[in-house]
Amino acid sequence: MHLDSCVPTHQCADEWLADERPDRPEEACGVFGVYAPGEDVARLTYFGLHALQHRGQESAGIAVADGHTLTVVKSLGLVSQAFKESDLVTLQGHLAIGHTRYSTTGSGNAWENAQPMVSSIGATTIALAHNGNLVNTIELRDALKHRGIRFRSTTDSEVITTLVDHFTQEHSSIRGGIRETMKYIRGAYSVVLMSEEALYAFRDPYGVRPLALGKLGEAWVVASETCGFDIIGAQYVRDVAPGEMIKIGPAGLESEQAVPAEKPSLCVFEFIYFARPDSVLNDCGLYEARMRMGAAMARSAAVDADMVIGVPDSGVPAAVGYAKESGIPYGEGLVKNRYVGRTFISPSQSLRQQGIRLKLNPLRHVIAGKRLIVVDDSIVRGNTSRQLVALLRDAGAAEVHMRITSPPVKWPCFYGIDTDTREQLIAASKSVEEVRDFIGADSLAYLSVPDMFAATRGDAAEYCAACFTGEYPVEIPESVKRGKLGLEPVG
Ligand code: SF4
Incomplete structure (x- = not known):
């Protein structure tokens, strides 16, 4: 597909005048997840987020669970500003996810847009952190609003959380909920999600944004970049494959091809600028x-x-x-x-x-x-x-x-x-x-x-090299091309 003309996707740019915005492409979020019984997972996540700080500096969050309770701490600012030692001491458990956020507009300073996003599904609580941008957010939000669902934030990440919530109830399992959600969401997404008991990671069928899987002894780690492993002494194992869903829980690691893989389309700009030079992508x-x-x-x-x-x-x-x-x-x-x-x-x-x-x-x-x-x-x-x-x-x-x-x-x-x-x-x-x-x-x-x-x-x-060639691997809806997104893309 080739676009003849493009218009802004970022409708909230009125708050951030064009000449005030950074004169370079900016990354949109880093995600981290760890399943490590017996380890200080909050501190591992804290250091993992430090290594991913370059992917987002406007807010940071960590969610930790101990099998029964899921607790989230998130705040505006850098990782070093967002958490106090007392937070890390309080966040006790054996699995955790974390997020560093970059936003395109002033609403990056809105606490409710900070991640992980949290949602309750009956007696279960989930937390979700997302890197990427959906291209069909408007349609999904409209469909969900017609079902009476209200949104607290302006992020596409909340749309993913809401869909997982909805489909988990329908399929009676989080895996089923994620699998069904992946059939509906389109665009770029590398996501870590957790319940009180298990860690999940899933990646869009094109694999636009990176997501790597690593090991720390017997424990499992996922991160946007391998530099998130190095800082805690974890070893890179492989990338989460396009369209793959991973569950890590008491039964170990389980993997499934949740949706069929499409043409691989890893963002080539990661090689040029976004990712840290000490990271490895596609074995490079x-x-x-x-x-x-x-x-x-x-x-x-x-x-x-x-x-x-x-x-x-x-x-x-x-x-x-x-x-x-x-x-x-x-x-x-x-x-x-x-x-x-x-x-x-x-x-x-x-x-x-x-x-x-x-x-x-x-x-x-x-x-x-x-x-x-x-x-x-x-x-x-x-x-x-x-x-x-x-x-x-x-x-x-x-x-x-x-x-x-x-x-x-x-x-x-x-x-x-x-x-x-x-x-x-x-x-x-x-x-x-x-x-x-x-x-x-x-x-x-x-x-x-x-x-x-x-x-x-x-x-x-x-x-994916679309910003150089105009060849977009994931089809862009006309409403987005016309600039009718109506919300900011976040990751
Ligand atoms: S290569 Fe593709 S994903 Fe990466 S910045 Fe350009 S258009 Fe975006």
């Missing part, structure tokens, strides 16, 4: 993949220069790869102000005008007088790249050659990544030369689509 280490992207750029877009620098953090491995391949020395030219979050930037106009300076500081004595190759992961609207080029020139750079380790972003994402509307994507309407002129660089080059796939060492047919 992301640090190495990013180095290969940089090396490919050195071959396809060589330029005479004195130093290669990377834009922290995701541009750094690619810059190292570029430098190695080209023989031009690698240097650190930018230092990141690590703990500046956009939540705290947005209220003050004067601070906003500082723009990129709030996040990056150039090392003047390193770059002054040098011809720089600057490696970055993507250009969305172009404003950040423009500020970056100006920042480097102000710091004395003699030349600035931008090398972007993704193809031009020309299409919006409907599967849980916060990209802009098509009109706001600079590469959708401008040529490479026009973009170069806009950002003020001496030269500009993008990674080609074939080089991008080659760097993943995977089969091009197994990825």
Whole structure:
């Protein structure tokens, strides 16, 4: 399928003016789950969420169960802000799930949108955490509203929770409820769910968002990325397969193909930017993949220069790869102000005008007088790249050659990544030369689509690359294409 025109999916963007939104695609949530009798599951989840913090910084939550009672603690802010030591001491049990949330709008600051979502099904309680974005949320919400169901939040995750609740009652089992729910929901979803007794994980039939399965001794762990395993000493076992549902309980691990797998469509942007460089996706280490992207750029877009620098953090491995391949020395030219979050930037106009300076500081004595190759992961609207080029020139750079380790972003994402509307994507309407002129660089080059796939060492047919190609693997309903979603996508 190919879309000729696209419009925003994010109708709540009125609260978050276009020029205030981050000028890059933003990840939409991290999920974690653990079934580990005898272990401090709340603390394991807490550390797992720390490793997944890059996937969402606006709220965090942990649900723990002990076979009888399910308890949830969730709060706005970073993982380190959301939980106190006393929370972790209180959360006792043998299974847990956790969530870090990114939202596209101001309502990311709404507590009721924080996850895990909780629902009671008769005497049973379930908690659910979701990464991704459904494309048929409106239809499902309308259908459920006609049945008299009221919603507390504006998230598609609550729609999934409500459907599982509904179908669990109909099928008299949570497995049956999840299986039936998966027949109705469309789009991207990697979900962890728990009852008082068991942990469940399920993934959409296209496998758009990642979800990995690991072991910690005899215990089982699931996480959006394998870096969530490393931090607690767990070992990666395999990915949860597209369309698969896993149950982990007293009987051990049980797996079933809940819905037939479709064409595999893992988000290729995970390789470029979203996932952490120490994670492994499709048996591919992301640090190495990013180095290969940089090396490919050195071959396809060589330029005479004195130093290669990377834009922290995701541009750094690619810059190292570029430098190695080209023989031009690698240097650190930018230092990141690590703990500046956009939540705290947005209220003050004067601070906003500082723009990129709030996040990056150039090392003047390193770059002054040098011809720089600057490696970055993507250009969305172009404003950040423009500020970056100006920042480097102000710091004395003699030349600035931008090398972007993704193809031009020309299409919006409907599967849980916060990209802009098509009109706001600079590469959708401008040529490479026009973009170069806009950002003020001496030269500009993008990674080609074939080089991008080659760097993943995977089969091009197994990825979603719709934001570069416009080829959407999961059909987008017309109402969504027309921007009639009516709620924000969250993960
Ligand atoms: S459209 Fe782009 S960002 Fe969205 S899932 Fe596909 S590759 Fe990832």
